[in-house]
Amino acid sequence: MAYRFDALSLCIKTPQISVFPPNWGPETYLSRGNSDTLQVRTTEKPKITVTDADFDKPLPVQSSIFNLEKMDDILGENSSSMSDRVDADASINMDDQVNVKPEVGMKFDTLGDAWELWEKYGWWMGFGVRKNYNNKRRKDGVISNAVYVCNKEGRRAEDKRVVGIVRRRWEIRTNCKVMVNIALERDTGKYKVKEFVEEHNHALEPTETRKWLLETRKYKVNKFVEEHNHALEPPETRKWLIHGTMTRPQDSAFDLSCSSGITFDAAHELRSRKVAERANIGNQQCHKSTIHTTKSNIGVSKRSLRLPVSAISQNSTTAESKDALKRALAKRAVGLVKSGMVIGLGTGSTASVVVEELGKLIRQGQLKDIFAVAANYQSRILAKQFGVKTVDLNDVNAIDIAFDGADEVDFNKNLLKGGGAAHTMQKVIDSVAKECVILVDHAKVVRQLGSTSPVPVEVLPPAISPVLRQLATLGGVPEVRLALRKDGPVVTDLGNMMVDVRFSNGIQNAAELERRINMIPGVVENGKRIFCSSHATFLHIHCVVGILSGSRTSVSVLVGSEDAGNITVKTLEEIWNSVIIAHRDGSNGESRHQIPQ
Ligand SMILES: O=C(CO)[C@H](O)[C@H](O)COP(=O)(O)O
Numbered sequence: 001m002a003y004r005f006d007a008l009s010l011c012i013k014t015p016q017i018s019v020f021p022p023n024w025g026p027e028t029y030l031s032r033g034n035s036d037t038l039q040v041r042t043t044e045k046p047k048i049t050v051t052d053a054d055f056d057k058p059l060p061v062q063s064s065i066f067n068l069e070k071m072d073d074i075l076g077e078n079s080s081s082m083s084d085r086v087d088a089d090a091s092i093n094m095d096d097q098v099n100v101k102p103e104v105g106m107k108f109d110t111l112g113d114a115w116e117l118w119e120k121y122g123w124w125m126g127f128g129v130r131k132n133y134n135n136k137r138r139k140d141g142v143i144s145n146a147v148y149v150c151n152k153e154g155r156r157a158e159d160k161r162v163v164g165i166v167r168r169r170w171e172i173r174t175n176c177k178v179m180v181n182i183a184l185e186r187d188t189g190k191y192k193v194k195e196f197v198e199e200h201n202h203a204l205e206p207t208e209t210r211k212w213l214l215e216t217r218k219y220k221v222n223k224f225v226e227e228h229n230h231a232l233e234p235p236e237t238r239k240w241l242i243h244g245t246m247t248r249p250q251d252s253a254f255d256l257s258c259s260s261g262i263t264f265d266a267a268h269e270l271r272s273r274k275v276a277e278r279a280n281i282g283n284q285q286c287h288k289s290t291i292h293t294t295k296s297n298i299g300v301s302k303r304s305l306r307l308p309v310s311a312i313s314q315n316s317t318t319a320e321s322k323d324a325l326k327r328a329l330a331k332r333a334v335g336l337v338k339s340g341m342v343i344g345l346g347t348g349s350t351a352s353v354v355v356e357e358l359g360k361l362i363r364q365g366q367l368k369d370i371f372a373v374a375a376n377y378q379s380r381i382l383a384k385q386f387g388v389k390t391v392d393l394n395d396v397n398a399i400d401i402a403f404d405g406a407d408e409v410d411f412n413k414n415l416l417k418g419g420g421a422a423h424t425m426q427k428v429i430d431s432v433a434k435e436c437v438i439l440v441d442h443a444k445v446v447r448q449l450g451s452t453s454p455v456p457v458e459v460l461p462p463a464i465s466p467v468l469r470q471l472a473t474l475g476g477v478p479e480v481r482l483a484l485r486k487d488g489p490v491v492t493d494l495g496n497m498m499v500d501v502r503f504s505n506g507i508q509n510a511a512e513l514e515r516r517i518n519m520i521p522g523v524v525e526n527g528k529r530i531f532c533s534s535h536a537t538f539l540h541i542h543c544v545v546g547i548l549s550g551s552r553t554s555v556s557v558l559v560g561s562e563d564a565g566n567i568t569v570k571t572l573e574e575i576w577n578s579v580i581i582a583h584r585d586g587s588n589g590e591s592r593h594q595i596p597q
Contacts, residue, residue, distance in 0.1 A: 100124050102180045106193045111143055114182045114191050118148040126205035127151065132179065142184065145194075150178040152202055174202040229319070322441060324567050325560035326350045329439040330357040332558055332569045333403050336437065337361070339368040342391070344402025344429040345379045347422045350439045352382055354403045359386025373399055375429050376422040376493045393429065402433035407453040408446050409438065409557050411576055414510040416449050418456025421481065421490050421498045424525045435554045442561035445575065450507035454479070454500035455517070461497050463522025468499065470520045474513070476501035496524050 100120045108114040115131070122129035128151030135145040152174045181195035330353035337343060337358065345355055361367040371391045374380035383390045404426055408416035415438060417423045430436045446452065455476070459467045464480065471478040481490040481498035490498045507513050517523055557572035 101198075102193050102196050104193050104196055107185075107188075108182070108191045111146055111182065111191050114146070114180075114193075115148060118180055122150070127176075127178070127200060128205075144184045146182045146191075148180050148182070150176040150200060152176040152200070153179065176201050321562045321565075321567070325441045325562060326353045326439075327357075328567045328569050329441075329558055329560045330354040333437050333439055334358050334361055334367075336401060336435075337367060337370065338400075339370070341370060341400040342396050342398065343370060343372045343388075344399040344404075344433045344436070345372045345374045345383060345388075345390075346402065346404025346426050346429070347375050347379045347420045348405035350405035350441075351379060351403055354439070355379065355382045355388060356386050359383075359388050362387055371396070373429055375404075375425040376420070378420070378422075393425075393432070399429060399433040401435045401437065402430045403437050403439065404430060406438050406440050406444060406557075408444050408449050408451065409440050409559075409572065410446055410449050410510070411572065411579075412510070413438075413555055413557055413572060414449050415557075416453050416455060416507075418458075418498070419453065421456065421458070421492045423456055424458050424492070424494060424496075427525060430555075435556070438555060438557045440557065440559055442559055442575075445559055445572070446506075448506040448508075449510050450503045450505075454502045455507065455513070456481070457499045457501060457517055458492055458494070458496045458524040459499050460522050460524060461495075464497055464499070467520055467522040471499065471501050471517070474501075474516055476503050494524070 100117060102117060102121060108117070111134075118129050130149050130151045130153065132147040132149040132153065134143045134147070136142065137144050152172060153176050155173050155175055177197050178200050179195070179197050180193060182191045183194040184190075185192050326349060329350060333354050334357045343358065345351060355372075358367070358370065358372075362370055370388060372383050372388045373393045373396060374383055374390050380390050404417070406415045406417050407419045417426060449455075457467070457471065457478075468478045468480070478499045478501045481500050482488065483490045492498060501517075518525060558569050559572055559575050560567060560569050562568075
């Protein structure tokens with residue numbers, strides 16, 4: 001039995017009562033009613049289950065047509081007799097086919113509702129959607145007519161810009177005629193489907209990838225300010241921040257569901273389903289250049305594994321202290337440099353400070369005959385700016401010491417890199433170097449890689465689609481990294497594309513994952529890798545794609561942390577020892593922490 005947009009509204013006024021249609025999905029969406037209610041609309045006839053807050057007493061409720069009054073009846077003050085009032089036999093067969101297809105004559109309260117249905121329909125069918133045009137009434141500016149189309153509608157207008165100077169976007173349009181025309185009904189003030197063209201002239205997106213249709217269309221970061229001027233939420237309460245930090249529609253649904261009294265898990269489940277699967281949520285950690293919300297550990301899912309902060313620092317890191325940490329790390333790093341050395345320069349904000357400090361020592365005459373091999377344009381430019389002479393990697397036989405940052409480090413010295421899309425050359429440089437020093441602030445030390453950052457993969461542009469599919473089969477959620485101040489994807493210094501792959505449960509086996517990703521034809525960085533026991537005591541050295549190190553390279557990781565204004569730089573081993581001591585004492589309460597094998 002298919003219901004077409006038979007909107008069903010439930011207004012929840014009793015916080016300890018939760019309403020949870022078990023079939024949340026693309027067919028279901030939420031919208032905000034007034035401030036203290038949650039309005040649930042579904043496009044099908046759902047089975048509504050009213051439970052207590054812990055979901056342990058499900059009560060099937062007659063779900064044909066609930067309206068506000070009926071719901072208030074059921075969830076009223078004297079709800080102790082609720083079970084008597086509901087019709088236990090009236091649950092609906094959930095195998096009913098979902099139908100979000102527009103139909104001529106279908107009506108909507110608002111144009112927003114119509115657009116939302118069109119988006120859902122596009123998602124469901126596997127095509128991207130676009131607003132084509134709308135007409136406004138002159139007298140009051142109200143939209144009287146709107147046309148929504150498939151994103152392959154029409155053809156792109158001729159690009160008159162100079163060939164070779166501008167990078168043209170790919171033409172994806174096929175002049176597809178699929179559209180829905182929504183018109184305002186004068187008498188009722190509702191919007192009605194006037195015309196609907198259904199046949200596409202191109203293939204639709206397969207099920208595995210269609211879940212990105214919505215995401216990719218909607219969320220483009222124009223500006224991202226990263227640094228907070230206040231302390232961040234401690235791990236215990238952090239999950240509740242989600243309530244305040246989500247920005248995407250599924251997030252606002254999540255936000256609403258939280259405020260309605262739905263338990264955290266249920267709300268998470270709801271949100272997961274709204275983006276097709278849990279893996280699409282992962283952690284809300286951002287990657288500098290991708291679409292997510294924060295770089296710090298805000299909005300993190302329950303599963304995120306962070307280092308016991310007490311082992312390193314009790315304090316959150318402000319912008320200034322982050323700078324101070326980087327400075328302290330850089331000073332410590334350049335202390336390892338001797339005159340006559342060839343230096344490998346990584347990239348990123350931490351490596352930049354190293355270049356600056358190196359330049360200072362050279363200017364002061366404390367270091368002489370220093371040559372640097374830079375990993376990308378940016379670090380080469382910086383080196384020039386700070387008076388560090390650069391040479392080509394092909395002009396040197398060896399690199400004495402290489403400095404680099406990282407996006408995540410675990411206690412096995414597995415590194416996750418590539419936030420700056422330069423990991424391929426960094427990996428080459430670091431593998432050539434006799435010694436490699438990785439500089440990170442404490443927030444980047446994690447128990448399990450992938451907890452906060454995606455795995456960056458550099459991909460040959462012509463191979464992007466097959467590589468994306470292959471990456472998805474590895475259990476990741478791949479996403480082409482989009483540029484911030486340019487339309488379209490990030491193009492690396494080597495002319496390739498970047499794909500960020502998120503793993504919802506983090507990375508279980510870094511070495512294996514690196515191997516498997518690098519085996520995919522079209523993935524640029526194809527390093528063998530791994531294990532380097534000669535330089536490790538209890539630490540293995542693994543590398544993930546977007547990572548470096550080489551079997552002959554000694555890798556040390558310096559970790560900067562700040563505690564009550566005091567900045568310290570420790571090696572990863574020192575940090576680890578303090579974790580073990582805390583673990584033995586039971587003083588940090590983190591008894592789950594496992595010693596790496
Ligand atoms: O891998 C990198 C660039 O590809 C960087 O080293 C990594 O992203 C860390 O950057 P930052 O020091 O700015 O945090």
